[in-house]
Amino acid sequence: MMKDQAEHLRLKMQGIKKTKALAVLSGKGGVGKSHFSINFALSLHKLGYKVLLFDMDVGMGNVEILMGISTQYTIADVLHGNVSVQEAVSKSSYGIDILSGGTGLNTLVEMDEGDITHLLAQFDVSFVQYDYVIFDMGAGMSKSVLSFLKAADEIVVLITPEPTSLMDGYASVKFMMMESLEGPYNVVINKTSSSREGEIVFGRINKVTEKFLNGQLSYLGRIPTDSAVTKAAMKQVPFSILYPNGKATKAVEELAASFVNPSSTKFLKDGFLARLKHQFLEKRERL
Numbered sequence: 001m002m003k004d005q006a007e008h009l010r011l012k013m014q015g016i017k018k019t020k021a022l023a024v025l026s027g028k029g030g031v032g033k034s035h036f037s038i039n040f041a042l043s044l045h046k047l048g049y050k051v052l053l054f055d056m057d058v059g060m061g062n063v064e065i066l067m068g069i070s071t072q073y074t075i076a077d078v079l080h081g082n083v084s085v086q087e088a089v090s091k092s093s094y095g096i097d098i099l100s101g102g103t104g105l106n107t108l109v110e111m112d113e114g115d116i117t118h119l120l121a122q123f124d125v126s127f128v129q130y131d132y133v134i135f136d137m138g139a140g141m142s143k144s145v146l147s148f149l150k151a152a153d154e155i156v157v158l159i160t161p162e163p164t165s166l167m168d169g170y171a172s173v174k175f176m177m178m179e180s181l182e183g184p185y186n187v188v189i190n191k192t193s194s195s196r197e198g199e200i201v202f203g204r205i206n207k208v209t210e211k212f213l214n215g216q217l218s219y220l221g222r223i224p225t226d227s228a229v230t231k232a233a234m235k236q237v238p239f240s241i242l243y244p245n246g247k248a249t250k251a252v253e254e255l256a257a258s259f260v261n262p263s264s265t266k267f268l269k270d271g272f273l274a275r276l277k278h279q280f281l282e283k284r285e286r287l
């Protein structure tokens with residue numbers, strides 16, 4: 001029933017307008033999902049798209065804190081029946097709209113089927129006006145998370161080069177693939193020290209996914225470790241706003257451009273030209 005609803009929603013959204021719902025997740029917390037979601041959303045906005053950022057990491061309220069905003073309503077209000085999803089949406093001064101997970105609510109992992117059905121049912125009317133809806137999903141995987149993911153058009157799995165992060169990321173990919181979630185599965189490697197490191201880490205998770213799950217992952221790209229990220233967090237301003245020329249900003253903007261138009265940057269990702277380009281970029285980075 002929930003599956004039907006999610007699929008129905010996806011088809012409906014595709015039919016009415018090409019709203020793309022993008023779910024950002026990871027195996028464990030602390031890999032940079034909230035920072036990525038916020039700044040990826042802002043990059044899409046900068047490219048001219050209308051974007052809603054949906055903080056599904058309920059119980060944390062991370063997006064609000066990191067953006068230095070305070071929303072009037074949260075998902076808790078929607079679940080309690082106080083307001084509709086549409087009414088709960090807030091405009092931010094950065095040009096993207098926000099739906100806050102808020103604090104003091106159970107985690108998504110703990111939401112019951114009724115809550116989820118209720119939310120999913122409201123999505124179609126609320127989302128059609130957007131080009132992209134980005135879900136900051138929080139960490140961990142469960143049946144309830146999965147029912148949300150089924151409503152998404154694309155999955156982004158964030159991992160870092162730490163072996164434990166790779167394991168956790170692979171575990172969530174495995175869970176989703178075992179549950180026949182179609183994807184596409186995009187992988188972003190965060191907190192990297194070089195583009196080569198990003199490629200190597202992607203290569204590892206890709207290899208085990210192909211070997212043991214017979215599945216397909218696609219490399220969206222990597223984000224360097226950048227002290228600007230923590231500095232911006234301290235100031236409660238998104239790093240791409242505070243440091244428009246920072247290296248993390250440039251990387252996220254490149255990922256957004258590549259996500260929107262995969263063919264235009266495909267040469268960056270594979271083949272001979274890609275390696276040349278990577279070497280070139282890496283050299284430039286070291287300068």
Ligand SMILES: Nc1ncnc2c1ncn2[C@@H]1O[C@H](COP(=O)(O)OP(=O)(O)O)[C@@H](O)[C@H]1O
Pocket residue numbers: 026028029030031032033034035036062190191223224225226227229230233248
């Ligand atoms: N590219 C990066 N460079 C440096 N620090 C980062 C980067 N991405 C995330 N961080 C830091 O990692 C921590 C976790 O980030 P956050 O976005 O809250 O993760 P999550 O939402 O996955 O739990 C924060 O302290 C953040 O400042």
Ligand SMILES: [Mg+2]
Pocket residue numbers: 033034035057060062138
């Ligand atoms: Mg978070």
